[in-house]
Amino acid sequence: MATGKRYYWIKLKESFMTSDTVDFLMSQKDGANYVVLYQMLCLKTINTGGRLARQIGEIIIPYDVEKIQRDCKWFTADTIRVALELFAKFGLVYRDDDGTLVMADHNGLVGSETDYAVKNRRIRANKPKPLLESGHRVSSDVSDRVSEPVSEPVSEPVSESVTTDIRDKRLEIRDKRLDTRVSNAVGAELFDKSSCPEEKPAVFTLPLNNGTQHEVTQEDIDGYSELYPAVDVPQEIRKMIGWLDANPKKRKTKRGVKNFINGWLSREQDRGGKGKQQLPRGQPPPPVYADEEDFY
Numbered sequence: 001m002a003t004g005k006r007y008y009w010i011k012l013k014e015s016f017m018t019s020d021t022v023d024f025l026m027s028q029k030d031g032a033n034y035v036v037l038y039q040m041l042c043l044k045t046i047n048t049g050g051r052l053a054r055q056i057g058e059i060i061i062p063y064d065v066e067k068i069q070r071d072c073k074w075f076t077a078d079t080i081r082v083a084l085e086l087f088a089k090f091g092l093v094y095r096d097d098d099g100t101l102v103m104a105d106h107n108g109l110v111g112s113e114t115d116y117a118v119k120n121r122r123i124r125a126n127k128p129k130p131l132l133e134s135g136h137r138v139s140s141d142v143s144d145r146v147s148e149p150v151s152e153p154v155s156e157p158v159s160e161s162v163t164t165d166i167r168d169k170r171l172e173i174r175d176k177r178l179d180t181r182v183s184n185a186v187g188a189e190l191f192d193k194s195s196c197p198e199e200k201p202a203v204f205t206l207p208l209n210n211g212t213q214h215e216v217t218q219e220d221i222d223g224y225s226e227l228y229p230a231v232d233v234p235q236e237i238r239k240m241i242g243w244l245d246a247n248p249k250k251r252k253t254k255r256g257v258k259n260f261i262n263g264w265l266s267r268e269q270d271r272g273g274k275g276k277q278q279l280p281r282g283q284p285p286p287p288v289y290a291d292e293e294d295f296y
Helices: 020-027 031-044 065-072 077-089 115-126 160-195 218-227 233-246 257-270
Strands: 006-010 051-056 059-062 093-095 101-103 110-114 136-139 150-153 202-207 213-217
Touching (some): 006 031, 020 031, 031 065, 031 077, 065 077, 077 093, 110 115, 202 218, 202 233, 213 218, 218 257, 233 257
Antiparallel strands (some): 051 059, 136 150, 202 213
């Protein structure tokens, strides 16, 4: 569990101890103390960005020799005073405008890492490394300084069955997906054919009082012909259309139009239908309906 702690360390280049500056410092009587003091000051100023100072409220108080001696404890005041003069001469420290000593290149000398990052780095390091086709494990530098992975030979041979099993598993998953797609397509086709009957074209359309049309299919005509065998159903439906067109105020509702059709055909059946006597030319036919209320 991460606690929010942060760990710090000194980042020294490989040539640090052999550089001319450190070589000169080490050649002095207290040279080893100077080098150690320099490293301690780098860590001491971690939270101040390399500035040898402390802040009390809005007041910044630069470190003096006595303060450094109290904090570092292992060095005399003379050693610290001489070391600071040498550090300034060689550019290891410089004095800011407010008189505060600042460690030069502090960010390049101190590294830090949270405990959460440490935990994740350890988890990544413990993960099994992936296998290449050549049977080598791939490893990479945790610090990400190495851009290309390094191959290390595996002590035990890799079984070919592992690759075969993986390939077979992938094929099995692919086949299941294909079967699912095919069955879904077939089911959809069967559903369309079984539950969605084909719409039959309308042979006639009767205008309704709401502006829509009531469709009469061939199946409807066949049904009416069975109920009223003496009636020429198509001809009578044409008459109905003509009557409704001529009397728009008497057009029927969607609910009552079938009663209207059956009533018309029933009256025609009662009058003899196809075999009834033709009326003389110019004589109007007898009224079919008494009142509009006969049909809904």
